[in-house]
Amino acid sequence: xxxxxxxxxxxxRVNFDFRRELARKVEGNLASxxxxxxxxxxxxxxxxxxxxxxPREIMLKVLYGLGEELLRxxxxxxxxxxxxxxHERCPQEVKPVEVIISLKNMLADRGIYPEAVRKIIETFEQxxxxxxxxxxxxxxxxxxxxxxxxxxxxxxxxxxLEPDADQGGFT
Amino acid sequence: xxxxxxxxxCLIPARHPAMEFAIRQTLPKLGIEIVDLEGASCxxxxxxxxxxxxxxxxxxxxxxxSLAEDLGLDVFTNCSGCTATLSExxxxxxxxxLRAAINKRLERIGRQYRGTSRVRHIATLVRAxxxxxxxxxxxxxxxxGLKVAIHYGCHLLKPSxxxxxxxxxxxxxxxxxxxxxxxxxxxxxxxYLCCGKACQTDQIPANMMRDLLGTIAQEQxxxxxxxxxxxxxxxxxxxxxxxxxxxxDFHTPPIYYFQLLAFAQGVPYEQLGFERQRFKPECLxxxxxxxxxxxxxxxxxxxxx
Numbered sequence: 001x002x003x004x005x006x007x008x009x010x011x012x013r014v015n016f017d018f019r020r021e022l023a024r025k026v027e028g029n030l031a032s033x034x035x036x037x038x039x040x041x042x043x044x045x046x047x048x049x050x051x052x053x054x055p056r057e058i059m060l061k062v063l064y065g066l067g068e069e070l071l072r073x074x075x076x077x078x079x080x081x082x083x084x085x086x087h088e089r090c091p092q093e094v095k096p097v098e099v100i101i102s103l104k105n106m107l108a109d110r111g112i113y114p115e116a117v118r119k120i121i122e123t124f125e126q127x128x129x130x131x132x133x134x135x136x137x138x139x140x141x142x143x144x145x146x147x148x149x150x151x152x153x154x155x156x157x158x159x160x161l162e163p164d165a166d167q168g169g170f171t
Numbered sequence: 172x173x174x175x176x177x178x179x180x181c182l183i184p185a186r187h188p189a190m191e192f193a194i195r196q197t198l199p200k201l202g203i204e205i206v207d208l209e210g211a212s213c214x215x216x217x218x219x220x221x222x223x224x225x226x227x228x229x230x231x232x233x234x235x236x237s238l239a240e241d242l243g244l245d246v247f248t249n250c251s252g253c254t255a256t257l258s259e260x261x262x263x264x265x266x267x268x269l270r271a272a273i274n275k276r277l278e279r280i281g282r283q284y285r286g287t288s289r290v291r292h293i294a295t296l297v298r299a300x301x302x303x304x305x306x307x308x309x310x311x312x313x314x315x316g317l318k319v320a321i322h323y324g325c326h327l328l329k330p331s332x333x334x335x336x337x338x339x340x341x342x343x344x345x346x347x348x349x350x351x352x353x354x355x356x357x358x359x360x361x362x363y364l365c366c367g368k369a370c371q372t373d374q375i376p377a378n379m380m381r382d383l384l385g386t387i388a389q390e391q392x393x394x395x396x397x398x399x400x401x402x403x404x405x406x407x408x409x410x411x412x413x414x415x416x417x418x419x420d421f422h423t424p425p426i427y428y429f430q431l432l433a434f435a436q437g438v439p440y441e442q443l444g445f446e447r448q449r450f451k452p453e454c455l456x457x458x459x460x461x462x463x464x465x466x467x468x469x470x471x472x473x474x475x476x
Contacts, residue, residue, distance in 0.1 A: 045365050049374070078372070083369075107222075108224065120220075146191060156282075
């Protein structure tokens with residue numbers, strides 16, 4: 001039993017601005033249905049191999065609006081292996097992995113990415129591919145009788161990447 | 172011949188052309204005609220670009236699907252990541268509001284997403300359109316006695332409500348495809364673990380890879396078979412890292428299923444690009460008969476006592 005303290009327990013205040021911003025991301029609002037059963041934890045490889053990653057705790061932080069604990073440099077979110085086991089197990093169809101990806105979208109809005117991730121995103125935005133083309137690749141392909149790869153029509157891709165004027169959201 | 176639009180993605184055409192070569196060799200023998208998809212981009216990937224902006228990710232994926240819709244064909248992928256992105260897009264865009272928003276973006280380039288082309292991973296395509304018997308009949312070099320560990324990876328099976336490929340808790344697709352080659356599929360204790368590629372720390376993937384390779388070695392598998400180029404890269408490169416970091420050399424060569432199928436269908440070992448792998452599936456050479464032996468493997472066999 002803990003010794004009663006004179007100081008009252010600090011009250012958790014839900015940050016609704018954070019919740020609203022998350023809800024505007026595709027499938028960002030699903031954490032609202034989480035009842036903290038922990039079914040997402042047992043088969044989570046990241047939780048198995050790391051003491052600091054726990055999808056149930058991440059959903060709880062979302063429910064409490066504790067965005068600042070998740071949206072920062074070296075965020076625990078990047079330990080997720082994207083295996084979709086939590087999506088498979090969740091009885092409430094919260095899709096924790098999708099909530100985590102929506103939180104990563106919020107990190108990206110703030111310009112915070114791990115360096116390796118930033119590099120691949122930039123390659124895609126510049127070339128339309130995650131693996132850039134080049135003469136070395138064309139020579140490798142030729143060895144197998146395969147034609148050179150053609151460039152992606154980037155004028156079209158760039159137009160698709162521009163954000164919508166109205167900044168509308170989806171849940 | 173049944174015709175399908177081929178969405179090759181980024182990794183296989185650029186990094187693993189041997190896998191693309193194997194696909195183009197094997198599918199026609201199973202009655203499947205490959206129709207190339209002109210103007211396709213990255214799917215985009217479900218790990219990196221999806222983490223930046225889900226809405227833009229859906230828009231680019233919908234554009235790729237609309238290219239197949241123009242041809243009036245279903246689309247097949249050769250990478251579990253592409254399968255995840257395109258299948259999820261197909262699923263999410265059944266929501267009318269989201270579809271309208273994405274089509275508003277596609278209007279910028281004079282395109283429309285209609286949702287008329289289904290998405291299938293190549294392994295599922297072979298099961299549904301050719302069948303295991305056709306695979307068995309296409310084999311000229313049965314791989315009798317070859318113990319093949321199976322790695323399903325994540326995005327072929329999950330989320331099962333969207334992928335609708337197999338039971339994610341007890342799948343049989345890859346076991347059946349491997350058995351059709353005459354080989355013996357092996358399910359190891361850690362079969363459901365992930366390759367770890369998406370994880371942006373070093374320690375989680377390294378420890379997971381060590382456990383995976385350890386249980387595969389316990390089963391005394393000759394090779395590790397998979398259907399995703401990302402998993403392949405993790406196992407080939409990752410295995411080297413595990414050997415260095417933990418001082419344990421399990422030496423289990425990874426192999427992409429369609430290269431194994433091509434070999435069983437009679438394509439010579441030397442043509443399949445295995446020399447570029449860090450861990451080479453040299454155990455396959457014992458299945459090459461005298462007639463199709465290359466000079467190199469004939470020398471290797473001559474050297475045995």
